[in-house]
Amino acid sequence: MTASDFLGLDFSRGFDRLAYRHAMLIENPLNSSEYSFPILECFHIVGFALSIGTIAIVDFSLLGVGMRRQTPAQLAKDTWLWTLGGLVLMLFSGLLLFSSDPDMYYLNWPFLIKMVLFVSAVIFHYTVHRKAVASETTPPNGKLVACTSLALWAGVIFGGIFIGFVYPGLNLGRI
Amino acid sequence: MLLSFAQWIQATGFFTALRGSAYAYPIVLSMHMLGIAFFGGMVLMTDLRLLGFAMREHSISDVLDQFRVPKRWGLLLVVTCGILMAGSKAEEYYYNTFFRAKLILLAAVVLHELVFYRGVYADPAALDQAPGTPGTVKTAAALSLLLWASIACCGRGIGYIEPPLDKIHARVHSLKEATLAALCGPSVQKGQELRCCSFNPMR
Numbered sequence: 001m002t003a004s005d006f007l008g009l010d011f012s013r014g015f016d017r018l019a020y021r022h023a024m025l026i027e028n029p030l031n032s033s034e035y036s037f038p039i040l041e042c043f044h045i046v047g048f049a050l051s052i053g054t055i056a057i058v059d060f061s062l063l064g065v066g067m068r069r070q071t072p073a074q075l076a077k078d079t080w081l082w083t084l085g086g087l088v089l090m091l092f093s094g095l096l097l098f099s100s101d102p103d104m105y106y107l108n109w110p111f112l113i114k115m116v117l118f119v120s121a122v123i124f125h126y127t128v129h130r131k132a133v134a135s136e137t138t139p140p141n142g143k144l145v146a147c148t149s150l151a152l153w154a155g156v157i158f159g160g161i162f163i164g165f166v167y168p169g170l171n172l173g174r175i
Numbered sequence: 176m177l178l179s180f181a182q183w184i185q186a187t188g189f190f191t192a193l194r195g196s197a198y199a200y201p202i203v204l205s206m207h208m209l210g211i212a213f214f215g216g217m218v219l220m221t222d223l224r225l226l227g228f229a230m231r232e233h234s235i236s237d238v239l240d241q242f243r244v245p246k247r248w249g250l251l252l253v254v255t256c257g258i259l260m261a262g263s264k265a266e267e268y269y270y271n272t273f274f275r276a277k278l279i280l281l282a283a284v285v286l287h288e289l290v291f292y293r294g295v296y297a298d299p300a301a302l303d304q305a306p307g308t309p310g311t312v313k314t315a316a317a318l319s320l321l322l323w324a325s326i327a328c329c330g331r332g333i334g335y336i337e338p339p340l341d342k343i344h345a346r347v348h349s350l351k352e353a354t355l356a357a358l359c360g361p362s363v364q365k366g367q368e369l370r371c372c373s374f375n376p377m378r
Contacts, residue, residue: 038335042328045211053216066245069237078230079220154209161205164334172224 021103028098037100051086052153053076054079055125057075062146072142076133087122110166114159121152185345193263194345200260207256211327214249217242218323225295225306225316235308236299265331274333280326287322291315329376 030036035068044117058075060066067075132145139145184190193199222240223229261268268274288296295315297301302312 038331041331045208045327045331046215046324048208049212049215050219051213053219055215056213057220060245067241069241070233072305074232077230080221082223083228153212156207158202158205161208162201165201 014116024111025101028099030096037097040093040097044090044097047086047088047090047093048157049086051083051090052157054083054086055129055149055153059146059150062133062142071136072133073136076130083125105163108163108166109164114156114163117152117155117159121149121156124149124152178266178269181269182344184262185265190263190265193259200263202258203256205258207253210249210253210256214246214253215323217249218319220321220325221246222316223307226320227313235302239296239299248328254347264345266345268333270339270342271333271336273329273336277326277329277333280329284319284322284326287315287318291318300304335376 025031030040057067057079058072061068061072061075117157129145129149132139132142185194220229221242224231224233224235225377230238244294261274285293291311302308
C-alpha cells in the first residue's frame with residue numbers, strides 16, 4: 001500500500017490545483033455567506049482607525065502639530081493600549097479576510113507590498129518609534145521618525161485599497 | 176430633480192476626466208481611508224475620553240480643545256475625497272442604497288452637533304469642574320460613536336451594490352478591466368465602453 005492509497009488520494013491524473021482551490025474555498029465557512037466579507041471589512045476599518053489614528057496623534061505631536069500641551073511620551077502612555085487593541089482587531093479581521101481566498105492575495109502585488117510595509121511599520125513602531133517617543137526631552141530625530149511612521153502606515157492603507165483594484169497575475173476567478 | 180443633478184455633475188469636465196483615469200479612483204479612495212484613520216482616530220479618542228474609557232490622564236478640555244482644529248482638517252480631507260468619488264460616479268451613487276443611508280446619517284451628525292453643541296462641546300472647561308461626567312455628555316459621546324461607526328460601515332457597503340447598468344450613462348475606465356484586457360487578450364475591444372468598477376470580491 002502506497003502513501004497516497006493510505007490517504008485516499010488519487011494523483012494518477014495529476015494534482016488539480018484549481019479543483020483543490022475550489023474545494024478549499026467552499027470549505028471555508030466565511031465563503032458561505034456574502035455578508036461575512038463586508039462585515040469583517042468594517043471591523044478592519046474600525047481597527048485601523050483606532051490603531052493608525054492613535055499612532056498619528058503621537059506622530060503629529062512629535063511634529064509639533066495638534067496636541068501641544070502634552071509631550072509625545074504622555075500621549076503614548078495614554079494611547080498605547082488602544083493602539084495595540086486596534087492592531088489586534090485589524091490583524092485578526094485581516095487574517096480572516098485573507099483566508100477567504102489566499103491564492104488571490106498571494107498573487108496580488110498590492111497585497112504583497114502591503115504586507116512588507118505592514119511588517120516594517122509594526123517593527124518600526126515597537127523599536128525606533130517607541131524609543132523616540134519615550135525620551136522625555138525632544139528627540140533630535142523625532143520629526144524624521146514621525147514622518148517615517150506616517151509614511152509607512154499610509155503605505156499600508158494605499159496597499160490595502162489597491163488590492164481590490166487590480167487582478168492577480170493569474171486570473172483564477174472566484175466561486 | 177436629484178437624478179438630473181447627479182447626471183449633470185458627473186458630466187462636468189472635471190468629473191469626466193476624473194472618471195476617465197483608472198488610477199484616480201483608487202488613489203482618492205486611499206486618501207479617503209487615510210483621512211478616516213486621522214479623523215476617525217481622533218473622533219474615537221474624544222468620544223472614549225468623554226465616556227471615561229481612554230486618555231483619562233488628560234482633562235476633557237485638554238482633549239476636546241486640542242483635537243478641535245486637527246479634526247476639522249481631517250474631516251476636510253475625508254469630505255473632499257468623498258465628494259470627488261461621489262461626483263465622478265454621481266448617477267451610480269444616486270441609485271446606491273448605502274450611499275443614501277450614509278447621507279442621512281451625515282445629516283444626523285449635523286443634528287447631533289446642533290443638539291449637543293451648547294451643552295457638551297462649547298465649554299469643555301465647565302466639564303472639568305463637574306464632579307462626574309454628566310449623563311448628557313455620555314449620551315452625546317455614545318451617539319457620536321454609533322453614528323460615525325455606522326457611517327464607516329455604510330461607506331464600505333457602497334462598493335457592494337451592483338449599479339443598475341441599464342440606467343447609467345457614465346463611462347468608467349477601470350484598472351481591473353485594463354489589467355484583464357492586457358492579460359486575457361482582446362476580449363475587451365479597444366474603444367468599447369467599460370462600465371462599473373466598484374470592487375466586489377464576491378463577484
